[in-house]
Amino acid sequence: MQGIFSSCRRRTLWVGALAVIALYIWAFYYFFVGPFGFRWRAIYGEPKYPDGYEIRGIDISHYQGDINWTLLQNAMIEKCPVRFIMIKGTEGSTRIDPYFEENFRQAREYGFIRGVYHFWSNKSSARDQAYFFLNKVKLQSGDLPPVLDVEHKPKDVSVEDFRRDILTWLHIVEDRYHVKPIIYTYHKFKMSYLSDPVFDDYPYWIAHYYVDEVKYNGPWKFWQHTDAGRLPGIKGYVDFNIYNGSYYDLKQLTIPK
Structure with missing residues (x-):
């Protein structure tokens, strides 16, 4: 027993x-x-970068801290130089990125094509956000069109009203610069909330990580394919992007004189 x-x-x-x-x-x-799955993939092996694209770029904000622009100027992504830099400018109707002015100035001084994005907030009206962006960000000829980074829809707002709010921001900013703003969002959000044909005329910057190609079937200009990139001059991770076209096409997309 x-x-x-x-x-x-x-x-x-x-x-x-x-x-x-x-x-x-x-x-x-x-x-x-x-x-943080992408972080582990970056630690135990470099993420696979898309083939067939030569125009590479990054996007930055205060998360990257102080940047050594001299080192960054000669940085390469898969043997391709960094051609463009997207910079966070504003958020909502009251916040400006603390590194914006420095990053904005240095990007042009070091010869990069620069763009600026506004991070959409569900806590402010579309009009307030648009005019705040226009008040704080002064784009020049040769800069990329203004960018609206939209990743969240308020739960208490219908899809139709949300789309109308997004269009309000886009129309106000377009009236100032006379170019179509770029819409940044991730693949699933685009398909869920911005699939209406009214948005088809806007250039798209799609975030879609660790895939061989963007799954979105419509036309797109930029693809953010990883947020675990590494470059000299930047401490920590940075987002890597590609432009879907030639360098000449990228220049043609910029704000004219």
Whole structure:
């Protein structure tokens, strides 16, 4: 009888130990690997960069901190020079990126084609956000069209009203610069909320990571394919982008004189 109890006790201990190990593995994946999967891929192997594109660029904000522009000027992405830089300018109707003015000035001084994006906020009206952007960001000829970064829809607003708000921002900014603003968003958001034909005339900048090609079937200008890039002159990670065209085409997209 004692042997039977000992055997059951050992079995119970083994089952308990396996359960603890399984729980540990699940927790490790859920809290560390799952939310930052791209980070692990970047650590254990360089992300696969899209083939067939030569015009490369990055986008930056205060997250990159102080940039060594001399080093960045000669940086290469897959043997291609960095041609353009998208810079965060404003957010909502009250926030300006603390590094915007410095990044904006240095990007042109070091010979990059520069663009500026506004991060959409659901807490401010479209008109307030548009005029705040226009007040704080002074684009010049040779700069890329203004960019609207939209990634979230308020839960209490219908899709139709949300689209109307986005169009309000786009129309106000377009009236100032007389060029179609660029819309930045990720693939699923585009398909869910911005699939109306009214947005088809706007250039798209699509975020879609770790895929061989953009799954969006419509025309697009820019593709943000990873946010785990590394470059000399920038500490930590930076987003890598490609332009869907030639360098001449990219120049033609910029604001004319």
